[in-house]
Amino acid sequence: MIGSLLSVDIPYWGQSLLRALGGAVAVLLPAGTIVYVFLFKMMSFMQSRLGPMEAGPFGSLQLVAEVGKWLQKEDLHPERADRFLFKSAPLVVLLSTFFLVVAVPFGPDAIFTDFENGVLYVLAVSSISVIGILMAGWASANKYSLLGGLRAAGQLIAYELPMVLAVIGVVIQAGTMNLQSIVVEQNRGEIFGWSGIGNPYILTQFVGFLVFMIAVQAELTQAPFDMPIAESELVAGYMTEYSGFRFLIFFIAEFATAGVFSLIASTMFLGGWGLPWSWFDWNSLDDVHSVMNIVGPLIMVTKMMLVAFLIMWARFSYPRFREDQLQKFAWKVLIPVALLNIAVTSILKVAF
Amino acid sequence: MTMIDERRQLSYIAAQAADARVNVELETEGMTLNIGPQHPATHGTLRIIARLDGEQVVWAEPSAGYMHRGYEKLTEVRSFPQVTALINRIDWLGSFANEVPFILAAERLMEIEAPPRAQHIRTILFELSRIANVGLFLGDLGVQLGAITPVFLAFRDREYVLNLIEAATGGRFHPNFDRIGGLKDDLPKGWLDDTRAAMVKLRRFCDEIEDLLFGNEIFQSRTRGIGIIPKEIALQYGLSGANLRASGVDWDLRRDQTLPMAWNKADWKVWTHPDGDCFARCWVRLQEVRESTKIVEQLCDTIPSGPVMAKVPRIIKVPEGEAWVSTENPLGEMGYYVVSKGDTGPFRVKIRSASFNNISITPWLLKGVLVPDIITILASLYFILGDIDR
Amino acid sequence: MSPLSSTGETATAELGSDHLREALVDRLRASIGDALEASHLVPGSDVWVRVRPDAWRTTAMVLRNELDMDYFCYLSAIDWMPSPYGRGEDDPSAEPVERDDSIRQGYTGGSSRFQMLARLVSSTQHVGINLKADVPDSLSIESWVPVYAGANWHERETWEMFGITFAGHPDLRHMYLPSEFEGFPLRKDFPLLARMVKPWPGIVDVEPMPGVASDDEGGE
Numbered sequence: 034m035i036g037s038l039l040s041v042d043i044p045y046w047g048q049s050l051l052r053a054l055g056g057a058v059a060v061l062l063p064a065g066t067i068v069y070v071f072l073f074k075m076m077s078f079m080q081s082r083l084g085p086m087e088a089g090p091f092g093s094l095q096l097v098a099e100v101g102k103w104l105q106k107e108d109l110h111p112e113r114a115d116r117f118l119f120k121s122a123p124l125v126v127l128l129s130t131f132f133l134v135v136a137v138p139f140g141p142d143a144i145f146t147d148f149e150n151g152v153l154y155v156l157a158v159s160s161i162s163v164i165g166i167l168m169a170g171w172a173s174a175n176k177y178s179l180l181g182g183l184r185a186a187g188q189l190i191a192y193e194l195p196m197v198l199a200v201i202g203v204v205i206q207a208g209t210m211n212l213q214s215i216v217v218e219q220n221r222g223e224i225f226g227w228s229g230i231g232n233p234y235i236l237t238q239f240v241g242f243l244v245f246m247i248a249v250q251a252e253l254t255q256a257p258f259d260m261p262i263a264e265s266e267l268v269a270g271y272m273t274e275y276s277g278f279r280f281l282i283f284f285i286a287e288f289a290t291a292g293v294f295s296l297i298a299s300t301m302f303l304g305g306w307g308l309p310w311s312w313f314d315w316n317s318l319d320d321v322h323s324v325m326n327i328v329g330p331l332i333m334v335t336k337m338m339l340v341a342f343l344i345m346w347a348r349f350s351y352p353r354f355r356e357d358q359l360q361k362f363a364w365k366v367l368i369p370v371a372l373l374n375i376a377v378t379s380i381l382k383v384a385f
Numbered sequence: 386m387t388m389i390d391e392r393r394q395l396s397y398i399a400a401q402a403a404d405a406r407v408n409v410e411l412e413t414e415g416m417t418l419n420i421g422p423q424h425p426a427t428h429g430t431l432r433i434i435a436r437l438d439g440e441q442v443v444w445a446e447p448s449a450g451y452m453h454r455g456y457e458k459l460t461e462v463r464s465f466p467q468v469t470a471l472i473n474r475i476d477w478l479g480s481f482a483n484e485v486p487f488i489l490a491a492e493r494l495m496e497i498e499a500p501p502r503a504q505h506i507r508t509i510l511f512e513l514s515r516i517a518n519v520g521l522f523l524g525d526l527g528v529q530l531g532a533i534t535p536v537f538l539a540f541r542d543r544e545y546v547l548n549l550i551e552a553a554t555g556g557r558f559h560p561n562f563d564r565i566g567g568l569k570d571d572l573p574k575g576w577l578d579d580t581r582a583a584m585v586k587l588r589r590f591c592d593e594i595e596d597l598l599f600g601n602e603i604f605q606s607r608t609r610g611i612g613i614i615p616k617e618i619a620l621q622y623g624l625s626g627a628n629l630r631a632s633g634v635d636w637d638l639r640r641d642q643t644l645p646m647a648w649n650k651a652d653w654k655v656w657t658h659p660d661g662d663c664f665a666r667c668w669v670r671l672q673e674v675r676e677s678t679k680i681v682e683q684l685c686d687t688i689p690s691g692p693v694m695a696k697v698p699r700i701i702k703v704p705e706g707e708a709w710v711s712t713e714n715p716l717g718e719m720g721y722y723v724v725s726k727g728d729t730g731p732f733r734v735k736i737r738s739a740s741f742n743n744i745s746i747t748p749w750l751l752k753g754v755l756v757p758d759i760i761t762i763l764a765s766l767y768f769i770l771g772d773i774d775r
Numbered sequence: 776m777s778p779l780s781s782t783g784e785t786a787t788a789e790l791g792s793d794h795l796r797e798a799l800v801d802r803l804r805a806s807i808g809d810a811l812e813a814s815h816l817v818p819g820s821d822v823w824v825r826v827r828p829d830a831w832r833t834t835a836m837v838l839r840n841e842l843d844m845d846y847f848c849y850l851s852a853i854d855w856m857p858s859p860y861g862r863g864e865d866d867p868s869a870e871p872v873e874r875d876d877s878i879r880q881g882y883t884g885g886s887s888r889f890q891m892l893a894r895l896v897s898s899t900q901h902v903g904i905n906l907k908a909d910v911p912d913s914l915s916i917e918s919w920v921p922v923y924a925g926a927n928w929h930e931r932e933t934w935e936m937f938g939i940t941f942a943g944h945p946d947l948r949h950m951y952l953p954s955e956f957e958g959f960p961l962r963k964d965f966p967l968l969a970r971m972v973k974p975w976p977g978i979v980d981v982e983p984m985p986g987v988a989s990d991d992e993g994g995e
Contacts, residue, residue, distance in 0.1 A: 357755070449951065457936075457961060461967075462862045462970065620846045620898055623849065705881075706881070709894065711848075720848070726857075726879075737849040737894075
């Protein structure tokens with residue numbers, strides 16, 4: 034792919050290296066952007082303060098300072114902690130993010146792996162972070178962390194279902210589980226005959242989008258669903274005992290997963306890497322101009338920022354749910370709504 | 386606004402009365418969780434030992450005393466002006482309000498009254514300290530429940546009040562401004578206009594908080610029906626201030642007793658709420674802040690001219706006697722029982738602080754609640770460590 | 776200056792009588808009889824009542840059940856012995872000062888060194904009553920916990936600070952101090968350790984403020 038773009042013959046190991054680098058960038062870039070723009074600056078603006086201003090102009094180098102700070106901290110571990118579990122828990126959580134980003138399409142050829150069942154793979158792999166959180170909570174040998182870990186396990190498993198059900202509407206409408214094909218279908222579609230912006234599924238699947246965003250908020254343990262972290266009660270929940278580089282991994286994983294879920298949401302609901310009013314046809318993937326391989330990632334980043342804005346906005350505004358209220362909300366409200374959405378979608382798909 | 390119905394209240398009381406005393410030695414299972422003394426949720430160094438069964442509290446006991454400074458012993462070796470400086474630090478968020486009952490008790494023993502202008506200014510500063518204290522409570526309430534934005538708005542708008550207090554007294558947190566017989570100084574020029582402008586801003590802040598926090602469904606589901614304190618229990622434990630008014634007791638010491646202060650010169654209302662749950666306590670405090678802003682505005686308009694200090698000797702010796710004065714402080718009822726033997730300093734001062742009684746109800750109240758609700762209940766009872774521990 | 780102890784009312788010249796508080800004292804006397812040893816009334820202001828120590832809890836019950844005193848304000852004690860250390864301002868190198876160590880109680884009199892002090896208020900009539908009682912030499916008195924649940928913490932603190940035990944208190948243990956603490960801090964013969972460790976620096980010269988004459992009258 035890259036070779037065809039640059040008209041240069043890159044050996045296989047070179048391509049693999051570039052792909053690995055691309056993967057790292059695809060994970061770290063969303064994390065860094067979201068942390069700086071939303072966590073530092075947007076949150077400060079909403080709370081009528083300035084945010085970090087010292088490191089670099091307008092605090093732009095704050096991220097560098099933060100990373101440096103975390104790296105130079107002492108690497109502690111509790112005495113009674115299970116060493117192996119304790120050390121590998123953050124890596125498991127970050128691993129799930131990499132697994133997720135592998136399936137996201139950034140352009141017609143700019144995709145790491147073109148899964149035939151992309152949607153299924155994405156939803157399945159996102160649960161690996163639950164294992165990581167449980168490991169962290171248990172291995173910390175700390176009652177607070179244990180409470181946080183158990184709360185997280187219950188919450189994350191409960192909110193997997195609404196996430197899956199919300200996406201089924203998209204799959205029904207697109208007729209395929211392949212993420213690349215979903216993008217093509219959205220851009221190829223028409224809204225009552227007008228094909229200007231294609232047919233992004235958010236217009237028809239707005240209920241699905243809403244349920245998906247709420248479920249994503251819960252999967253990321255962001256407020257209002259941040260019982261597992263619950264800063265004012267459990268200090269930092271399952272992350273309490275982590276310091277230095279390991280905490281940095283948790284921190285990056287949290288925002289990277291937010292970014293990747295935003296990418297997935299924009300793939301499935303906002304039309305992916307497609308450009309409105311494009312000059313080429315969308316009849317099949319081969320028709321798409323190969324300049325989209327460069328422009329596509331940029332479009333994806335823009336759409337990711339839009340969706341991440343929604344996630345972060347809700348995070349800073351709402352108080353948190355109590356654990357039982359959280360579960361009630363998932364089982365009694367979100368799942369019925371998502372099921373209804375599937376039913377209506379199926380009926381309308383057959384009718385039209 | 387829904388009411389908690391009688392049946393629910395009665396069943397709650399019955400459940401509490403059923404296990405009146407828990408013997409610690411008999412508890413053989415469950416996890417013991419220590420909340421504090423270093424913890425983001427407790428307002429200071431309060432330690433709560435909770436015995437949990439899953440997420441439910443079987444038994445909880447606050448362990449105070451991490452900040453005990455021995456005030457009652459210290460007052461025995463200090464002179465009256467020095468005691469005034471000392472007791473500023475009991476409730477450090479609304480500091481001027483701590484000085485007032487003590488000064489009034491000493492003035493009662495000396496049988497003098499401060500001039501009317503001084504009484505007016507004392508009342509204005511008292512209400513400003515109430516706004517500063519309870520304004521922070523409204524922001525802090527959000528943080529305890531997970532909404533991190535209101536606290537920044539609270540700090541921002543509290544600055545107006547602190548700037549006013551600093552302009553008048555010289556100190557933002559510990560003004561040390563009250564003297565036996567009046568005040569240390571008169572108000573600076575333009576202070577009354579600044580105060581009126583600040584009160585408008587603070588009312589806007591109250592509206593913002595009501596929109597942002599109180600109207601939020603999550604907040605309501607976290608606070609309604611949690612931590613119900615029935616009226617009789619509240620009176621038995623000596624709960625005071627907004628906690629008592631939220632359980633339906635019409636009790637406000639500013640209105641119910643006559644003190645040489647200017648509350649009866651303004652037209653204001655006492656807010657009560659019948660429910661007695663966390664939401665009621667928070668809501669009553671919000672209304673109290675609004676009412677305080679109105680009191681301050683009215684008093685600013687009607688302030689008389691004159692001296693701010695009565696004629697008192699330079700070295701003050703308070704005649705022999707005993708006096709008790711209590712006022713409606715931001716946290717509740719704060720009172721001083723001053724015993725004097727004709728010396729330059731008191732013989733014994735008993736400090737009755739509001740938070741001590743407010744927290745004494747937690748062993749009874751926290752039985753059977755979930756862990757997140759512990760934080761909600763403590764947040765709504767609102768204590769300051771300096772007030773509990775003195 | 777008000778007199779220190781008396782039975783019945785004491786009126787300062789210009790104030791009239793206080794019907795509400797007088798009625799309160801009369802009804803209390805009717806209920807507990809001669810357990811009420813002394814009273815002191817400052818009309819329009821406050822009322823003090825001293826009862827016999829063996830009627831401490833009975834008085835509380837009567838006040839709560841019959842006289843509508845439902846609000847428990849506080850409970851504490853007073854140590855009437857003057858401190859042998861004075862105000863901690865003695866120069867350690869000078870001769871020890873002769874001090875008057877006679878025990879003189881305040882309003883409503885009494886005969887013991889320690890006296891209980893409590894306050895109850897009626898939430899409906901907005902009148903309060905200060906209660907005192909001599910503490911017998913055994914330093915033990917009945918507990919108020921069966922009457923007012925809130926007395927639990929107050930009695931713990933009083934025990935911790937003065938050493939007065941409360942018979943019938945479910946759980947008498949330290950409130951503020953660590954459990955190994957020896958001594959009872961608020962007793963007058965317990966020294967303020969800060970002054971023992973570092974002696975009082977002496978009266979500092981107070982300079983007059985600019986523009987104020989340095990005589991005895993304070994100005995505005």
